Amino acid sequence: MLHRLNPSLKLAGLIIITTAILIYPSWRFSGLLLLLTIFGFKASNVPLDVSKRRIRFLMTFSALLFAFQVLMTVNGTILFFVIPKYDFMGPFLPVTDFGIEKGFEMSLRFLLVVFSSMLFVSVTDPTLLAHSLTRLRIPYRYSFALVIALRFLPLFDIENKTVRMAQRSRGISTSVRGMSKILRTIRYTFFPLLVSALSRVDALSLSMDGRGFGHSRTRTYLRKSSWTAIDSSVLVLLSMLLLASILLALGFLPQISAII
Amino acid sequence: MSSEQKSTITTRDIVTIAILASLGGSLSTFVGYLGNLINLSLGVPFGAGQFMAGLHVFWLILIRVIVAKRGTGTMGGLVKGLVELFTGSTHGLVIVAVSMVQGFLIDLGAEIGGTPHNNDNASRLAWWLSAGIAAASNVFVLQAFYFSGAHWILLAVIGLLAFSSGVIFAGYFAWETLEFLKDSRVLSNSFSSIRPPTVSRKRVTYRNIPAIALIIFITVGSLYYTVAVAQVFSDPYSCKVTGLVENPFTYTPQAFVGQEVTVQAELQGVNIHLDPANYTGILLSTILEAAIPMAETTGVRIVARDGYTILLDLDEVMTDTHLLLSEAEDGLWLIASNYDGALWIRMVTTLEVY
Numbered sequence: 001m002l003h004r005l006n007p008s009l010k011l012a013g014l015i016i017i018t019t020a021i022l023i024y025p026s027w028r029f030s031g032l033l034l035l036l037t038i039f040g041f042k043a044s045n046v047p048l049d050v051s052k053r054r055i056r057f058l059m060t061f062s063a064l065l066f067a068f069q070v071l072m073t074v075n076g077t078i079l080f081f082v083i084p085k086y087d088f089m090g091p092f093l094p095v096t097d098f099g100i101e102k103g104f105e106m107s108l109r110f111l112l113v114v115f116s117s118m119l120f121v122s123v124t125d126p127t128l129l130a131h132s133l134t135r136l137r138i139p140y141r142y143s144f145a146l147v148i149a150l151r152f153l154p155l156f157d158i159e160n161k162t163v164r165m166a167q168r169s170r171g172i173s174t175s176v177r178g179m180s181k182i183l184r185t186i187r188y189t190f191f192p193l194l195v196s197a198l199s200r201v202d203a204l205s206l207s208m209d210g211r212g213f214g215h216s217r218t219r220t221y222l223r224k225s226s227w228t229a230i231d232s233s234v235l236v237l238l239s240m241l242l243l244a245s246i247l248l249a250l251g252f253l254p255q256i257s258a259i260i
Numbered sequence: 261m262s263s264e265q266k267s268t269i270t271t272r273d274i275v276t277i278a279i280l281a282s283l284g285g286s287l288s289t290f291v292g293y294l295g296n297l298i299n300l301s302l303g304v305p306f307g308a309g310q311f312m313a314g315l316h317v318f319w320l321i322l323i324r325v326i327v328a329k330r331g332t333g334t335m336g337g338l339v340k341g342l343v344e345l346f347t348g349s350t351h352g353l354v355i356v357a358v359s360m361v362q363g364f365l366i367d368l369g370a371e372i373g374g375t376p377h378n379n380d381n382a383s384r385l386a387w388w389l390s391a392g393i394a395a396a397s398n399v400f401v402l403q404a405f406y407f408s409g410a411h412w413i414l415l416a417v418i419g420l421l422a423f424s425s426g427v428i429f430a431g432y433f434a435w436e437t438l439e440f441l442k443d444s445r446v447l448s449n450s451f452s453s454i455r456p457p458t459v460s461r462k463r464v465t466y467r468n469i470p471a472i473a474l475i476i477f478i479t480v481g482s483l484y485y486t487v488a489v490a491q492v493f494s495d496p497y498s499c500k501v502t503g504l505v506e507n508p509f510t511y512t513p514q515a516f517v518g519q520e521v522t523v524q525a526e527l528q529g530v531n532i533h534l535d536p537a538n539y540t541g542i543l544l545s546t547i548l549e550a551a552i553p554m555a556e557t558t559g560v561r562i563v564a565r566d567g568y569t570i571l572l573d574l575d576e577v578m579t580d581t582h583l584l585l586s587e588a589e590d591g592l593w594l595i596a597s598n599y600d601g602a603l604w605i606r607m608v609t610t611l612e613v614y
Binding site for chain 2: 001014015018022041049054057058061065068073076077078080094098102106109110112114115116117118120121126141144145146148149150153156157186190191193194195197198199200201202204205208209213214224
């Protein structure tokens with residue numbers, strides 16, 4: 001279902017969710033939105049374990065964020081000490097209820113931002129996104145920059161492999177031990193890639209100019225994004241979410257803020 | 261402003277920005293992963309990977325120098341951030357904000373530094389410094405989203421690391437790259453070379469001495485500032501008295517000399533107990549009296565540096581002779597002997613009457 005939504009609406013949704021949890025930074029609110037995001041993965045048939053290594057990395061990183069917040073926060077009701085009292089030493093590193101709350105707040109916020117971004121990327125076609133941005137009166141010449149940038153990615157991937165193989169055949173190995181070796185590695189891999197990339201600029205821009213790119217204020221598209229009644233309904237829901245976060249932050253919804 | 265900056269963006273400019281942003285975005289995602297892996301391996305959530313922060317800004321500097329037009333830094337930052345988002349950055353949408361802010365700061369630096377064609381050392385300095393500032397900005401943008409409570413000295417040191425990385429990778433190394441691109445004739449209409457056609461190694465070393473001296477000066481100077489000087493401006497032994505009061509002020513114990521009281525108090529928490537001890541400080545009622553609360557006020561909100569907040573009844577506070585702000589090793593402590601241990605607050609920063 002999310003695949004069919006307007007790309008600009010999905011981008012707006014991503015921005016609204018990120019803004020809402022900054023306005024009302026409650027861990028329960030973040031947790032609720034995270035559950036909705038995971039439901040979004042399910043509803044869109046996007047497998048969350050598509051890259052298990054990345055998910056594991058994100059979970060480890062969020063656990064580290066949690067631990068950092070817990071140990072940095074000294075106020076609140078002390079639940080226990082990480083290093084208990086021993087003889088005349090300690091206790092050290094108190095763990096408080098407020099610290100745990102802040103830990104959840106930060107780690108869930110991190111997971112929410114990253115997972116909602118992953119969902120957005122999974123269900124959004126960049127070409128349709130560029131088209132929908134032009135419908136928001138962003139000049140197509142600028143929105144097309146995103147399309148070019150994304151279309152060149154596979155090419156750069158192939159060229160990167162070619163450059164590395166070429167350097168290896170010359171006996172140049174990549175190493176990051178020490179600043180001089182980092183700079184050397186960067187020089188031997190970045191420079192050929194950069195020259196290769198920039199040498200395409202003239203050919204591509206001349207080709208685009210030759211086809212009349214930028215000549216007219218409007219242009220035609222092979223594939224277009226559309227705006228439906230469902231998009232309008234989702235926009236209303238997202239606006240309500242943003243409004244609710246503002247009202248919660250200002251304390252106008254005390255009954256709800258007691259729960260989330 | 262140069263005539264070049266006035267002209268509109270051509271198709272060639274758009275393609276240049278897109279291609280550099282594409283290459284930079286895809287490599288920045290990899291660099292970001294590498295930085296996060298370094299953080300994880302050292303067991304810290306952020307900071308350690310900042311020595312590579314300049315590599316993210318490197319591409320934006322290239323974009324802004326090659327397409328020397330106002331706003332191309334910000335546009336490059338936006339496109340690069342979106343490429344990072346689509347290639348799986350671990351920061352999600354936030355990376356777009358980080359990258360855009362970096363591009364904007366480079367645009368600002370370009371306004372000061374002017375066109376880099378004129379081989380002017382002052383111009384180069386402005387460009388390199390803006391590269392450093394742009395690299396350091398990621399620390400503070402990410403702090404706003406994901407972290408809180410990190411000590412400002414820690415942030416300053418990490419920011420300094422990122423700044424140095426920006427000066428090295430996005431300043432010095434970017435200039436080397438631009439020289440290389442000029443030499444390889446890829447750059448046809450911008451960035452005139454600042455070095456003579458043949459330069460000896462000794463001359464190169466000599467030429468870099470001012471830049472190295474500058475980085476050392478900024479590093480040592482900033483460290484001295486954060487550790488020794490800035491402490492004065494961010495006094496942990498002060499707190500704001502605000503809200504519905506006629507005389508809002510910043511409380512410091514020095515302003516209340518002679519009004520100290522000593523109370524014996526015992527912290528009785530759920531899981532912690534501190535034996536009775538003597539605490540000396542200024543009564544909260546004395547501090548609030550000096551602020552003159554307005555007639556309709558009912559309570560006081562006490563906020564700590566880590567965001568911990570408690571609410572107390574104003575009438576009870578004004579009559580409590582055992583509720584005081586005392587100086588401890590990490591700042592002002594609220595000693596609340598008549599209350600639960602959870603209301604003993606460390607590092608108090610604000611007293612807000614409502």
